[in-house]
Amino acid sequence: MLGGLRAAWRVVSPVLSTVSGFGWAVLGFSLVFLIVGLEFGWREFLVIACVGLAAEVIAIGFAVGRSAYAVRLDLASERVVVGERAVGRITVSNTSARTLLPARIELPVGASLAGFPLPRLAPGQEHDDLFGIPTTRRQVITVGPVRSVRGDPLGLMRRELRWTDAVDLYVHPRTVRLEGSASGFIKDLEGLASRDLSNNDVSFHALREYVPGDDRRYIHWKTTARTGTLMVRQFEETRRSHLALALSTNTADYASDDEFELAVSACGSLGIQALMEERDVTVMVQGATLHSETGRRLLDDLSAIEEEEKRETIVQLSKVAGQTVPDASVAVLLFGGPVTPTQLQAASVHLPLGVRVVGVSCQPGTEPMRRQIGDMTLLTIGDIGQLPAALRRVNN
Template identity: 35%
Template structure:
């Protein structure tokens, strides 16, 4: 007979109340956060009335206590209900230009097995919030909210988060649930279509292939039939033997196209904010033209966030990233050392400076005493109160513009 050892029964452990206490604290914190400032003032008034009623026995104080407590309880009951909802936002345009419009579509879906209650949808847009009513949704039901957005000023704004809230009509209780996070919306400065930049194109054997065809360079392009006057040194004899007629070489021009584009970001250089916006529009239009032309571009502008770094280099991988950075440009209220045009980076072929009507436009201050060895400089001054003007000196083109539309004719007549 086999004997089995009898194991002692495990001792009964008391149920830990830590989880339940934490749950109660979390619910109490959520409940307190749902009480608005007006509701907290009402609760404080009801508490003071109750404390004053004990020693005085005044019925008016008791009535105030009951009224305050009743209104808070009613608000709490009116805010109860299911607020679980999925939200998706979509823009027909991910980026806007100043003055442009876009349609924002907000799709709300009830993913649960219970119906949601009626409430309000809040969409944070920059510093403000757009509110829209939301009907009760049955399980699986969706609801669309369409909003028209108009870009009135340049900038980078936060679109979202999207919240759903419910409460009483008096605003004592507001339950709020965050449905989505925030995303960035870029409002680009106005730009204008410009002709290709011809200024600052220099023949350089170490440069990059440029547009057009020339008869003598390093970058081979194609062959063409011989024409009277062609240099016999450019005849390609192997192709001539195959074709039975003289064939000469053609080349792509090898050009130095490194451009330095500078925006004067000092607020003291401009009369007002509109003038600074015009300067940013000129700056953005020129930068986009340089990138479309395939130029190597270094764009310098004031740092929008860091107060210590007054000048930053904007991304120039493509026009979109460049315009995104232009959306965040802000004028600097502090004075700082502007880039010296005479100390342009090595192998720079053109320097463009965009400033305001109060900026320094003296050639001696911009280029030093001598222009020898310095790249050509194009100086554009935004001045809303002046007539368009163009002045040309050796190595310096200076222009005053009172609107963005004055820029294309200037570049069409560039030297």
């Protein structure tokens, strides 16, 4: 019994779903007017009921019909920079042997909905529609899925069919190229010897007595012959540049959305430059570490981050950065105008000794500045185009 009801519901459900909320309301009122008109003999009510029921029957004719489409959704590029034009195309073709009646194509674009009229299509005929997507702000926009809609002009019936999957459009932050001495601060510690001793590196430190397990390739035979004791070379580990970027996403660290967007752009510029130079990069925000294997993945993640009210301030973020990347050679903290010098001093304390600390305060419209707060070099920029010159000041 239950199995039969389920099977019947599977058949009836798609049919019932084509009736819109307005259609159900019209149908309900029409039935009420019909019953009242028959009960009391009120012709006016009977006329209204007949008109409503007739409209429902006519609406069915608009909703029925074959929909044998082949639909393709194409974006000219799935990744654009803020302000660039994003263009896409919908191609619909009739794959049946019969002419298909006009319909409507709907395309969700983020929170908006775009509609395109689809004309009558002969067998094998194609129809193209081009569309543009505004990219005035950094974000990830879900485009699609494409669906065809059949229905009547009154909106009593609405039949939807989905034809494609959704596609993500990444609107990347604006970045600038850091060339010459502007990127030099990333390289400053490359190849410098640390105080950590190693048994195999390129920076020779001293000789010591051989112990079981040492690599015999590093035995110093001349000293061994002179002393009569096996002696091996010991090295100092050399430091490879590792850039740690800590971008605050706490709304309390920014006076406006523009400050946050500038900080995201600066973070992307620094990360991309380091990756181009084949440096190690770690990018962190409160509660997450972004993908930084490639520039594309980093910019994709930066496209999706948003400001949020968080308990973790720039101080806690700096502490997490010090624990997550203890071998960093350069740490850059990125934030907005409300962050105070006291907070920056507290933040720099949580980073390991020997790490070069740079703070980037993003305040649109201000003149670039450089000053020292304890061990931290603080840069203030008012536009992403000022970042290369500001970094050159760090090296000077």
